[in-house]
Amino acid sequence: MEIRIREKCADCLGKGTVPHPIWNLFYREHPGQVTTEDVFCWFKAHGYRYLPWPSEKMRCQSCGGAGVIEEWVSVKELLEMVAAQQ
Numbered sequence: 001m002e003i004r005i006r007e008k009c010a011d012c013l014g015k016g017t018v019p020h021p022i023w024n025l026f027y028r029e030h031p032g033q034v035t036t037e038d039v040f041c042w043f044k045a046h047g048y049r050y051l052p053w054p055s056e057k058m059r060c061q062s063c064g065g066a067g068v069i070e071e072w073v074s075v076k077e078l079l080e081m082v083a084a085q086q
């Protein structure tokens with residue numbers, strides 16, 4: 001027997017989106033207040049001279065943007081998952 005389970009996505013915490021990796025890099029290099037000029041110059045220097053830079057959020061690859069993961073598991077697997085959460 002298998003049971004279909006539905007869990008909040010651990011990668012996006014149920015939001016369905018995750019920060020784009022290039023924006024993570026940008027914010028690591030700009031921990032304080034940023035201006036539009038900072039963003040413009042940084043992206044221009046990182047290969048976005050002619051291309052528009054990506055938006056800050058991208059769809060979560062793990063859940064496809066749904067924010068939840070649904071899967072079929074056996075009763076044995078389910079019991080192991082429950083035991084691991086306690």
Ligand SMILES: [Zn+2]
Nearest residue numbers: 009012060063
């Ligand atoms: Zn997700």
